[in-house]
Amino acid sequence: MRIDETVAAIVTGGASGLGRATAAALRAQGAKVSIFDLNAEAGANVASELGVTFCQVDVLSDDSVAAAFEQARAANGQERILVNCAGGGNAIKTVSRDRKTGGVKIFPADAFAWVLMLNTVGTFRCISRAAAGMMTLDLIDGERGVIVNTASAAAQDGQMGQAAYSASKAAVVGMTLPIARDLSGEGIRINTIMPGIFNTPLMMGAPDNVKEALAATVPFPKRFGEPPEYASLALEMIRNGYFNGETVRLDGAIRMPPR
Template identity: 65%
Template sequence: MKLDNSISAVITGGASGLGLATARALASHGVKVALFDLNEEAGEAIASELGGVFCKVNVADEASVDAGFEKARAANGQERILVNCAGIGNAIKTAGRDRKTGGISQFPIAEYRKVIEVNQIGTFICTVKAAAGMMTLDPEDGERGAIISTASVAAEDGQVGQVAYSASKAAIVGMTLPIARDLSAEHIRVNTILPGLFETPLLMSLPENVRQSLGAMVPNPARLGKPEEYASLALEMVRNPYLNGEDIRLDGAIRMAPR
């Protein structure tokens, strides 16, 4: 798919991190971008910078997603690109024991459900809405659209305390091929990126020595990934018409240890 000002894109989680880098990369090619995010202040500022539109959206809420797509399409027209970057995580064991008191704790089910709803169900809601919209378009060069989702290496190498996050990201991997097959007759491609340790706001908030230690865990290159490297792969997934139904690790060959 060509990248120019004749097409538009929706990026969820577009006000920071991987989503922001992808929005900037797409906008640099003239693509009209719409940012879905809950951070209104940052989202409006970035949309203004990129000449795009900000839509305050909770991806886990269908009505909020519908309103976001309505606003985005009113401003930019029907999108041909969706990049799902919105997500959350937590660090809670399935069950745990306090070493001092011997007391036993349980994973709060509401916290588990929240991660699943945002990461897995939110990705699916946005994918469903974008796919239905793309189906109204005429194919260009044999394509109606491209959808990219964000999983994580935790989908395959989940660490201690990552059960909810890993499950939500594994579900995104599991959805990729069936959705690609569902949409194949409509000429809409679907792929997923599994990032490793990246310079996201969460990791960048850690002390410098901790970030260096994490980067040193990566075999090659021995550093944290840059959001622009995620964006580069996302753009290649849009450009390459034969790339479909794939889940690609972007991780410097890291395989996460249990903790």
């Protein structure tokens, strides 16, 4: 898929981190970009800085997502590119003991379900909405559109307390190939990136000693990934017409330890 001023793109989670870097990279290639994000202030600031359209959206809501796609299409036309970076998680062990009382605590099922709804269902909600729109487009160079998802290295080697997060990201990995097959007859490709430890706003807020210890666990290079490195891979997945149904780790060869 070519990336130029004739192509519209949507990036979810585009107000920060991996999504912001991807929106910037797409815009640098001339694409008409809309960013989806729940944070209205950050989204408006990034939109002004990058020259993109901001749509406030909650990926947990069908109505919110539908309205955001309508707004983005009114501004830029039907998108041919969707990059899903919206998501989040929590850190709760399946069961644990209270340090003071010794009482047993259980990971609340509703807290587990929330992470799956956000990362898995939220991603799928945007995929299906975008794919439906892409199906209305004419073929260009044999294809109508491209979708890139964000999973995590935790999908394969989640740490303690990451049962919900790992399950949600493993589900994104697991649905990539079936969706690629579902969309194959329509000329729409889909791939997924599994980032390792990246220098995102959440990670930047950690204490220096914690960041140094984490960076030391990466075999090479011994540092965090940078968001433009994620964006570079996302753009390659978009451009390369034979890249389809794949999930790729981007992690400096790290394999996460238990904790």
